Amino acid sequence: MSQKSLPETSSGERLIRDIRRATRRQYSAEEKIRIVLDGLRGESSIAELCRREGIAESLYYAWSKEFLEAGKKRLAGDTARNATTGEVRHLHDEARALKEVVAEQTLELRLLKKSMIGDGDDRA
Numbered sequence: 296m297s298q299k300s301l302p303e304t305s306s307g308e309r310l311i312r313d314i315r316r317a318t319r320r321q322y323s324a325e326e327k328i329r330i331v332l333d334g335l336r337g338e339s340s341i342a343e344l345c346r347r348e349g350i351a352e353s354l355y356y357a358w359s360k361e362f363l364e365a366g367k368k369r370l371a372g373d374t375a376r377n378a379t380t381g382e383v384r385h386l387h388d389e390a391r392a393l394k395e396v397v398a399e400q401t402l403e404l405r406l407l408k409k410s411m412i413g414d415g416d417d418r419a
Contacts, residue, residue, distance in 0.1 A: 320349070330355065331362045 322330075334355060345352045376387075386399050
């Protein structure tokens with residue numbers, strides 16, 4: 296049995312493929328939503344919509360599935376999400392600052408109470 300060797304891609308083809316991959320269009324969340332909503336309206340076929348937007352039909356269907364799943368979760372009340380590291384750090388800093396304020400006010404309150412007890416000794 297002889298093995299067929301696959302023709303190796305030339306460096307030029309590899310370069311073109313890398314450039315296409317690097318310059319691939321990135322769609323914002325708003326653009327994805329707009330495209331999915333256009334498809335759900337049904338004014339034109341999905342194939343026509345995808346040609347007009349320059350995307351593959353499989354990409355449209357993936358976005359559509361994500362969009363509908365997110366909507367289903369939101370309607371079911373499942374709005375929990377994972378906090379980012381920055382958000383967690385901010386919350387820790389805010390909690391620390393609030394604890395310091397509470398500690399300062401507690402100390403101030405104790406000092407005021409002690410001064411009131413010291414001033415009010417002439418009851419007896």
